[in-house]
Amino acid sequence: MTTAMSRPATDLSPEQAEARERIYAAPLESLDPANPDRFPTGEWQWVFERLRAEDPVHLTDEKDSEFGRYWSLTRWEDIQAADTNHELFSADGVITLARPQTAQQTTSVFDDGTMTEEEKRRRQEAGIRSLLSMDPPDHDIHRGAVAEGVAPASLALLEPLIRERAGAILDSLPIGEEFDWVDKVSIELTAMTLATLFDYPQEKRRQLTYWSDVLTTPAGPGQPAETEEERMKAMRDFYLTMSELVQRRRGEEPRVDFVSLMAHSPHSVNFSEPELFGDCVVLLVGGNDTTRNTITGSVYFLSKNPEENSKLRANPALVPSMVSETIRYQTPLTHMTRRTTRDVEVGGKVIPKGDRVVLWYVSGNRDDAKVENPDSYVIDRKNVRRHLSFGFGIHRCLGNKLAELQLRIIWEEMLARFPEITVVGEPKRSHNHFIKGYESMTVVIPRRN
Numbered sequence: 001m002t003t004a005m006s007r008p009a010t011d012l013s014p015e016q017a018e019a020r021e022r023i024y025a026a027p028l029e030s031l032d033p034a035n036p037d038r039f040p041t042g043e044w045q046w047v048f049e050r051l052r053a054e055d056p057v058h059l060t061d062e063k064d065s066e067f068g069r070y071w072s073l074t075r076w077e078d079i080q081a082a083d084t085n086h087e088l089f090s091a092d093g094v095i096t097l098a099r100p101q102t103a104q105q106t107t108s109v110f111d112d113g114t115m116t117e118e119e120k121r122r123r124q125e126a127g128i129r130s131l132l133s134m135d136p137p138d139h140d141i142h143r144g145a146v147a148e149g150v151a152p153a154s155l156a157l158l159e160p161l162i163r164e165r166a167g168a169i170l171d172s173l174p175i176g177e178e179f180d181w182v183d184k185v186s187i188e189l190t191a192m193t194l195a196t197l198f199d200y201p202q203e204k205r206r207q208l209t210y211w212s213d214v215l216t217t218p219a220g221p222g223q224p225a226e227t228e229e230e231r232m233k234a235m236r237d238f239y240l241t242m243s244e245l246v247q248r249r250r251g252e253e254p255r256v257d258f259v260s261l262m263a264h265s266p267h268s269v270n271f272s273e274p275e276l277f278g279d280c281v282v283l284l285v286g287g288n289d290t291t292r293n294t295i296t297g298s299v300y301f302l303s304k305n306p307e308e309n310s311k312l313r314a315n316p317a318l319v320p321s322m323v324s325e326t327i328r329y330q331t332p333l334t335h336m337t338r339r340t341t342r343d344v345e346v347g348g349k350v351i352p353k354g355d356r357v358v359l360w361y362v363s364g365n366r367d368d369a370k371v372e373n374p375d376s377y378v379i380d381r382k383n384v385r386r387h388l389s390f391g392f393g394i395h396r397c398l399g400n401k402l403a404e405l406q407l408r409i410i411w412e413e414m415l416a417r418f419p420e421i422t423v424v425g426e427p428k429r430s431h432n433h434f435i436k437g438y439e440s441m442t443v444v445i446p447r448r449n
């Protein structure tokens with residue numbers, strides 16, 4: 001039998017080869033693919049490579065993971081099949097593989113200090129809901145309320161704005177000296193776009209970035225929120241700001257920003273506080289880290305693959321194709337989670353009703369049964385738009401066209417300005433099993449003689 005381990009692992013450093021061996025030597029049943037330590041080191045690749053080959057529908061037991069018991073789908077076909085079957089794989093109440101929420105987390109966002117114990121208990125039971133954690137018909141109502149914000153007509157209005165801002169950001173970059181690409185370009189451009197999507201004051205755009213970072217990162221030293229109290233306060237601030245904005249927009253003429261759309265949707269008066277909060281969170285986070293990390297990833301992957309870089313510079317018409325390949329290769333959201341509505345057989349195993357199932361897009365995108373030479377970054381590969389990074393089915397990314405648009409514009413503007421961008425050392429990657437990305441990446445734009 002050919003196992004994944006018997007396939008040559010090309011281009012690995014001695015440390016990587018050793019890490020891969022360690023993963024293959026570990027007892028299969030103890031593998032916890034969600035372990036966040038594996039994402040900054042790149043070890044996730046070998047965990048999933050092994051699972052796809054040896055145990056594609058994998059159960060991680062309660063005792064082996066800080067995230068509790070869950071099933072992993074690691075092959076493309078299984079992920080796509082589950083993602084397109086919301087009747088068997090429900091999104092109700094689940095989005096990511098999160099640590100069990102504390103009572104404090106689900107109540108304190110909404111607690112103005114007057115909540116009774118009974119109210120707190122009920123709020124805790126109800127949890128936080130959003131379009132991404134709902135099944136039809138609620139999902140369709142919530143998605144329908146905001147979809148126009150990223151519809152083709154809205155994107156056509158956004159395009160010149162994004163281009164102007166991208167140009168201004170690039171023109172302000174230092175030449176011939178080191179700087180952090182993540183902060184100066186990737187965050188700046190996505191924050192500006194987000195502020196526009198929410199019609200939020202541009203001068204306060206970094207607040208949106210901060211809230212998004214806080215929402216996706218557990219509290220801890222060196223993290224956006226150092227303590228759980230700080231994190232709770234930031235979440236509550238975001239919630240209060242959004243509900244106030246929605247109230248204000250209700251008294252104004254309808255426009256196509258997300259907040260105005262929500263405020264004027266005939267259904268939104270019936271949205272509960274946790275639903276309003278949840279939708280705003282998904283719109284905020286959905287448009288932030290994902291695009292930001294793909295922008296950074298594109299610069300990094302092209303610097304690591306000089307042949308691909310030369311292809312792109314020789315033929316800028318490859319930008320859209322490079323963008324799609326980067327979205328596959330980066331897979332900025334590693335997974336989504338579902339819950340089975342009855343016993344379901346997948347790949348010869350029975351997943352019991354009510355269990356959590358993780359759709360590992362990051363693994364499916366590297367499945368060689370579906371993608372030729374999947375561990376290579378090839379900007380002009382065949383069927384380049386065919387990847388799992390935006391999901392499938394009714395929850396397929398609402399902002400996928402906007403994400404591609406931002407990536408395309410920033411690269412068109414970069415190619416027009418800089419013949420070279422040099423990455424210095426290795427980027428600092430995020431310690432996160434959901435958002436796969438970069439905290440910082442030092443680059444230099446060489447001075448032209």
Ligand code: HEM
Pocket residue numbers: 083131132133143150282283284286287288290291294327331332333336389390391392393394395396397398399400402403
């Ligand atoms: C490269 C960038 C992006 C990636 C990789 C990405 C990925 C995803 C994924 C994997 C899902 C869930 C799909 C599923 O469950 O089947 C999703 C949903 C969503 N995304 Fe994105 N996203 C990106 C950019 C954006 C942008 C720019 C926005 C704009 C606001 C956005 C808004 C949303 C929303 C609102 C949903 C929920 C859709 C629903 O539940 O119906 N995303 N995205």
